Amino acid sequence: MLGALPNWHPIFVHFTVALLTVAVLLFIVAHFSPPGAFGRTVRLVARVNLMLGALFTIGTVLTGWYAYNTVPHDAASHEVMTIHRNWALIAAATFALLALWCVRNWLSNRREGTAFVLATLLAATPLVMAGHYGGTLVYGYGVGVQQLPDTEGHAHNDHGHGHDHGDDDHGHNDDHHEGHGDGEDHNHHEH
Numbered sequence: 001m002l003g004a005l006p007n008w009h010p011i012f013v014h015f016t017v018a019l020l021t022v023a024v025l026l027f028i029v030a031h032f033s034p035p036g037a038f039g040r041t042v043r044l045v046a047r048v049n050l051m052l053g054a055l056f057t058i059g060t061v062l063t064g065w066y067a068y069n070t071v072p073h074d075a076a077s078h079e080v081m082t083i084h085r086n087w088a089l090i091a092a093a094t095f096a097l098l099a100l101w102c103v104r105n106w107l108s109n110r111r112e113g114t115a116f117v118l119a120t121l122l123a124a125t126p127l128v129m130a131g132h133y134g135g136t137l138v139y140g141y142g143v144g145v146q147q148l149p150d151t152e153g154h155a156h157n158d159h160g161h162g163h164d165h166g167d168d169d170h171g172h173n174d175d176h177h178e179g180h181g182d183g184e185d186h187n188h189h190e191h
Contacts, residue, residue: 007071009063010018016060017077017131019053022046024120031117043111047102054099058093064088081143084133091126098123 026046033039068085093106105112137143 007063007067009067012060012063013134014054016053017054017127019049019056020127021091022051023053023122024124027112027117027120029064031112031114047106050095050099050102054095057095061088061092069127071099071143074138077137077143080137084130084137085134087126087130091123091130094119094123094126110115 023046026042026049028126030043033042064085068081073081098116101116101119102112107115113167
């Protein structure tokens, strides 16, 4: 299964984005929580997510760098790939600094203050931008996709695919399928 991937970057990047995003959200919740057990628990979970996210980021950057230099691409996608790489490196460096700041607070038994919470919100910007351009590379340019699916003749109302969207079974109105006759291919390629 993993041998089919041209690179492990997609595996690492999803953990990185999820863990760091959850950390940012939890630091916000912890900041506005009243003193007590709930706030302490949320802060602990936020810290753990940040630490794990920072660790996964190491693998994300290494596999991303490898992908940048080895995955086949054209000139147009190379430009987007470079923008993605730059945003990703900014996000990685920013969250690494936040992780160090967090460790200092943790060891000193201090809460993360307003400046820290604002810094996490700012750090989320390059993370989101890197994710946007990464998605554009895959879904807009097909970078890293070894083979596109054969969509010829595929229709959503074809009973042979096991995912029939026919009106008889689900009580749907035909109006939302206007322009899509029986067996007509209605794949969308909007980018």
